Amino acid sequence: MLAKGTQMELSNLTVGFVGYGNMAQAIAKGLVDAGVVRGKQIVACAGHFDKLQEATRSLGARPLHSAAEVAAAADVVIVAVKPYLVEQLCAPIANELSNDSTFVVSIAAGFTLERFSSFLPEQAHVVCTIPNTPIAVGQGVLVTESRDTLTDDQREVFTSLFSNIALIERVDSNQLSIGGTIAGCGPAYAAIFIEALADAGVKHGLQRASAYRLAAKMVQGTGALNIATGTIPAAMKDAVCSPGGTTIKGVAALERHAFRGAVIDAIDAVEG
Known part of the structure; x- marks a missing residue:
């Protein structure tokens, strides 16, 4: 010692x-x-x-x-x-x-x-x-x-x-719990998202292993891009959504199914 x-x-x-x-x-x-x-x-x-x-x-x-x-x-x-x-x-x-x-x-x-x-x-x-x-x-x-x-x-x-x-x-001390919930519980929620993307890929013909790799690397890369550039997530989303394009149609589907609200509800459930 x-x-x-x-x-x-x-x-x-x-x-x-x-x-x-x-x-x-x-x-x-x-x-x-x-x-x-x-x-x-x-x-x-x-x-x-x-x-x-x-x-x-x-x-x-x-x-x-x-x-x-x-x-x-x-x-x-x-x-x-x-x-x-x-x-x-x-x-x-x-x-x-x-x-x-x-x-x-x-x-x-x-x-x-x-x-x-x-x-x-x-x-x-x-x-x-x-x-x-x-x-x-x-x-x-x-x-x-x-x-x-x-x-x-x-x-x-x-x-x-x-x-x-x-x-x-x-x-700050009063933010340790919520910070820990986002960072500590978040990997479980991210894993569900990765799994769902992979399931969709398999549904449309991708091999399971390939679908997992694509989804996981996409999440990893998106996080790295956000940290490296400091760009707010909304701007990153807008950069991929061409007018009348495929991505915005998918975004609209997520909004119809209250994707954002479901994520917020998950955090609320942990924090009480």
Whole structure:
């Protein structure tokens, strides 16, 4: 573990996961595949040790038996358990999570810095985030609470770790939930859209594999174009819709079936 006050170098960093489910594994895979850290720099604990051993094997990460062991070994502790387990697992190791050589990255939905402050000492270094699954392939989003208690060095390490595999989007505390819903739940909705486009392609004679590739690459490319140019989506849509052309006919069909409203309703359903 890095000594107190030492400038953290990624090559010497130990990243620990408290909880090693799908999202934690996506982050670990993204970090290793991008060359940010090596598998041997990752430690993790989870509820079922036998499953943890299997899950960590492919990256060469080290399975541990408890959150206390992870906190003792890691410079960065990623809290990756269900929200109802966060306080239960973190409160007993509050002292270990509050030393100057460790900082906590929460990926638990609904957890802000204010909630952590209710059971961790004020000297704890914490940043709250919500990631999404494309982080596994270096194309993720990490919605990040703008308020944190990291030191300048720790903030630099946080950025160096995650900017390699995700867009770090900082938002106010009261926007963490909606930001996380759009970025975190959005891949499921995008996947449904891709599947629907592919089904339509198959209906009209495309091979299934080809239809999936075309639809997925189109979504990827459209997002990349939007980010690269900063063009608003409405203008991107207009650029493809020639007067009396085929695309505007499809757009009109989507409008008749309340496509936009269905998407907004999906977000409303999550946010309550």
